[in-house]
Structure formats: structure tokens, C-alpha cells
Amino acid sequence: MSGPVVVLLPGVGCRAVEFSAQAAALRAAGRRVVPLDLPGHGDEPPVGGTATLEAVAAQVARRVHELGAVDLVGHSTGGVVGLLLAARRPALLRRLVLVDSNVPVDAGALAAKRARAAAVRADGWHEVLVASMRAAWGERRPELREEVLARIAATPGAAVRPLWTDVLELDPRPLLHAAAVPLLHVRSTRDVDEAGLRALNPRAAAADLRRLGAGHWPHLVEPAAVTALLEDFLGARVRG
Structure with missing residues (x-):
């Protein structure tokens, strides 16, 4: 295996199996891949208390710490969790990919999210x-x-409601500014302005997949497009 571990972290109510196409491609390129569900999702144990964004990020950080510095690919809320780590515990990460994460950088989009x-x-x-x-x-x-909606509907409310509330209320701009690792935001539906993102953090890059009409799960609906972005950004086209 070559390169750091790649952790795949899905969104609220979702499961890491939704990254199957990307996991297979990264493994074929010689990378070790660790799919990781959010706390209280699937077989992943819940946090010891209320599943706030801070508590969830702390539990994910403990799991990531066991793996050394990783490349983290987070879909939606999984990306927001990764962003907290990139800003506050950057030694845990080498790179961060946010797949259609809800991290608006202009005031209007932020107000709509919080509402x-x-x-x-x-x-x-x-x-x-x-x-x-x-x-x-x-x-x-x-x-x-x-299939995805059935998984979301079946996820315990205690693992979903406080986390989702915190993500909606979060102003991500300080975290984006503070993120100390290279990051890529893959936009499929979310209202995240590329120029504003780059102004906040020169380490940030952006890819816009809206032309594909893949919705909020581009890694499922257009898996090859997302896989290609990951391979380029993570330097995964390495055999051995």
C-alpha cells in the first residue's frame, strides 16, 4: 500500500457503503481505505451523551488518531466533521475533501441555511x-x-437530530479560514461560492459538478466523476 490512509465519512443518516465505487478505485491504486460511519449510525457506537457536532467530531478524531495522518473524504455532514478536524486538529489530516458539504461562505446562503x-x-x-x-x-x-432514504429514515433520531441542527446553525467561515490542510470542495448542489472559498483560505480548491445534475449524492449518481477528482487531489494514481 502507498500513501496515507483514506477515511471515507458519509453524511447524516447515511452509510460509508455509499462510497463503494470510490473505495474500490482507491484500493486498486494501492491505497488503504477505511470506511467509517458517523457515531450512532449503522454499527458505529454512539457518542457518550448528546450527539452534537463537537461530540461527533471528537469521536471521529479518536478513530482517525489510530490511523495516523489520513486523507479524509467527507460527504455532506461528514465533510463538516472533517472541517472541524482540519481547523482544530490538523495533525490528524493530510488532505480534506468535502463532497457537497453545506459550508456557505456568503451571508445570504449562510442565513438561508441557519433558517x-x-x-x-x-x-x-x-x-x-x-x-x-x-x-x-x-x-x-x-x-x-x-435505498439511501431508507437508511436515513432508520437511523436513530438521537444520532441525527442534534448533529443536523448544529450543522445547520454553524457558521463555517472561521473553520474554513483556519483549516490548515489542503482541501477540496466538490459542489454538486450546495451554494458554496468558489471565489469566496478561495478568499477565505488559499489552500482551498473547488470542483463544480452541477452540470451533471447528480444531486446531493454525486459519488453515487456520478461515481466516475467523483472518483477522478479524488484520484487527482489525493494523488491516488500510484500503483504499488
Whole structure:
């Protein structure tokens, strides 16, 4: 195996199996790949207390620490968790990829994101979650959509609700500015301005996949496009 470990971290309610295509390609390139679910998701143990963003990031940090400095690829909330590590514990990471993570850098997009948190604190939040994720999927690959939504709907609320609320309320700009490792934001649906991102952090790069119409899960709907981006950014085209 060559290069650092690649950790694949999915979004809230999701599972690392959704990165299967990318995991296979990275392994074929000689990389060790560790798929990791968020705490309280699948077989991953929950945090010892409320699953806030800080608590989730701390538990992920403990898992990553066991692996040495890693390349972390996070989808959606998984990317936000990775961003906390990049800003506060950069020795754990070598590179960070945020796959359509909700990390707006302009005031209007940030206000729209924060406004959604009220629905997550209210009764009926679970229906809001499933409806939001369904709308974010897009028009393609409906059979995959139903698999993903079933996993999201089945994830315990204690592992989802506080974490999702924190992500919606978070102002990511200080973390993006402080991130001390090279990072790539892969935009598929999220309103993240590339110029604003680069202005916050010269280490940041961006890739825009909106033309593919792949929705919020481009790694599932357009796996080859996301795999190619990872191979280039992580330097994964190395055999041996």
C-alpha cells in the first residue's frame, strides 16, 4: 500500500457503503481505505451523551488518531466533521475533501441555511429530514434514492437530530479560514461560492459538478466523476 490512509465519512443518516465505487478505485491504486460511519449510525457506537457536532467530531478524531495522518473524504455532514478536524486538529489530516458539504461562505446562503434549523427543533422534524433529503437527491437513479432514504429514515433520531441542527446553525467561515490542510470542495448542489472559498483560505480548491445534475449524492449518481477528482487531489494514481 502507498500513501496515507483514506477515511471515507458519509453524511447524516447515511452509510460509508455509499462510497463503494470510490473505495474500490482507491484500493486498486494501492491505497488503504477505511470506511467509517458517523457515531450512532449503522454499527458505529454512539457518542457518550448528546450527539452534537463537537461530540461527533471528537469521536471521529479518536478513530482517525489510530490511523495516523489520513486523507479524509467527507460527504455532506461528514465533510463538516472533517472541517472541524482540519481547523482544530490538523495533525490528524493530510488532505480534506468535502463532497457537497453545506459550508456557505456568503451571508445570504449562510442565513438561508441557519433558517432551516428551526424546523429541526420543532415537532415533525423527522418528516422534514426525509423530505429534505428526498428533494436534495435530484431526478436521476431513483432506485438508489430509495435505498439511501431508507437508511436515513432508520437511523436513530438521537444520532441525527442534534448533529443536523448544529450543522445547520454553524457558521463555517472561521473553520474554513483556519483549516490548515489542503482541501477540496466538490459542489454538486450546495451554494458554496468558489471565489469566496478561495478568499477565505488559499489552500482551498473547488470542483463544480452541477452540470451533471447528480444531486446531493454525486459519488453515487456520478461515481466516475467523483472518483477522478479524488484520484487527482489525493494523488491516488500510484500503483504499488
